[in-house]
Amino acid sequence: MKICGVDIGSLETKVVLLDDNNIIDYRVGRSTYDFKRVGNNLFNDLLEHHNLKKSDVYIMSTGYGRNTIDIADDRITEITAHARGAQFFFPDVNSVIDIGGQDSKAIVISKKTGNVIDFQMNDKCAAGTGRFIEVMSGALEVPIQDIGDLALKSNNPASISSTCTVFAESEVISLFAKGTKKEDIAAGIHKSIARRVAGMAKRIGVAPLLVFCGGVAKNIAVKEFLEQELGFEIVIPVDNGKSIAQLTGAIGAALIAQDQNNG
Amino acid sequence: MDNLELLSEYSLFLREKKEEGKKVVAFISHDNIPEELLDAAGFVPLRLMFAGNDELMDASHDYLSPSTCAFAQSCIGLFSIKPSHYRFLDIIDYFIISNHCVSDICASEIISKYFNIPRLNFYISYTKNDNSGKYFKLELLDFKDQLEKISGIKIKNEDLKESIRNYNNFKKKIFEFSNLNIIGSEKLRVLQRAMLYGPPFLPELESHIQMFKENQVQKTDNLKGILITGGSIFLNDFLIDLIEEAGGNVIFFDTWVGYSYYSQIFEDNIIDSIENPLDLLVNRFKNNIYDDHSVPNFLENKISQIELVYQEYFKKTGRKLGIINHIIKFCDHISLMSSHLKNRLQQKGISVLNLERDYSKANRGQLSTRIEAFLEMM
């Protein structure tokens, strides 16, 4: 039987089809307000493409909207799913940082058992999440996919002291008004998110080998600043030379289902 | 019975007491308020032990900053909005201003001042030593004096002993009830009702015990055992539901609404033999070493207490118990020590989830993810 992991995040839904540890295919789409419809559509698209029926596939859902999708056979939290997904790519993984659209998490995994031994999530505020970058790229009028590259051009990152998104946004606007270079402000924004997430991660004792995943892992500047804050290098899951950090949760969910089905 | 029914039933109970000529004295639910003195002087204690929500917390910001603890915010919100099921707050005659913590004293002051409820004062020391014992006794004497003045009744030693005896028997029954193997939400429901009503709830408590003993239908073996420490789960809180929906079962409430309340009992012969019953209350204050006022040894006492329950549970079931440290947002009492508590217990191989939250609905999804992930981790 094929296995499908469906990760319904607050911003994006990821659906991965797995067969005996091989990633066969995947789909990614905006979650919108209708998690259920988006999840179903992406899943059906995968089925159609591979000539499969629903009954051929076992589905494990995860993520913020894991309980909204009724086609799922079982569900698991994104914390356990990310840990398992990270292990798939890096069997020696010790810790995981996952930064998604609306929250961020740090996870510590036991090397002996492979189980999660501790985790920490940010609270309901947007600082330290993808949403923070989205708001700031709006304030800087830089497309979100370009803001990381822009930040890396800076030699003199601006200091953004507010951790609250609302205050940080007005700080950015006033830096802009003072004539601070866009790249310096962008670097300051990335430094600020990295500082916040690293602070949370250090509280639970993250250590190498640390896997960085979630949608924000696509942003190369966050990775670099996180490495600076943590004081060690971190890794990102790749497949055929392409980052698939965003799929880690869906892959992990599918693998957990596979482990369970294999008894 | 859901909580709305409980609230209207409780409202009826209070109104009946008023009709009997009794006066109602309210206070923010914490340990060390001597209910027995209130009872001996003929007052009805009304413990504020109601969880908040967004509306209540928002309403409190007209009076205090949002960095006051979410529970104290909600207490103020209750008086400010007076939701229909809380109309019984209108019949409060006195409000006790106490200093269990900064939020407690701020909220009590505001409630008394802005909602025109005459105040009674009862202060407690933060530390536990001989000096604070003396100070506590002076406070008891002063409190007794205040009660005597407003009631016009002289509180005799025998009357106070009788009240202590009543509360003592009542707490022993709650203790017995708490040892039953029933699902946590049911246990909490009865516990909350018991603490709200006090000894008049004894007959109902006895029939609950009887019923559960005869009819232990609830299977809890497939659920993961949880000990709740830190902040209490107050009435109307959805936290216990989230834990059970995630597959957990709270088997021990190491909180003020829980063990810290019903474990404060005396040997019967001590009640009979002691000359001044106020000394009993002083001893209880001194011996209450598991709460966050038992400085300097609070953390050590708490750890040994949790470890004991953990070991007993393991011996009985062969399974590990998970610890959820419930941190009500901006409750410094609990959050200050939370990392130490977690680290120390983790060193002993005990899993701990520090669960910080306020009462907002928006938090629900995140809370359940944390709880579910913790249970998966166990």
Ligand code: SF4
């Ligand atoms: S929850 Fe904490 S801060 Fe709030 S009133 Fe109780 S002890 Fe004080």
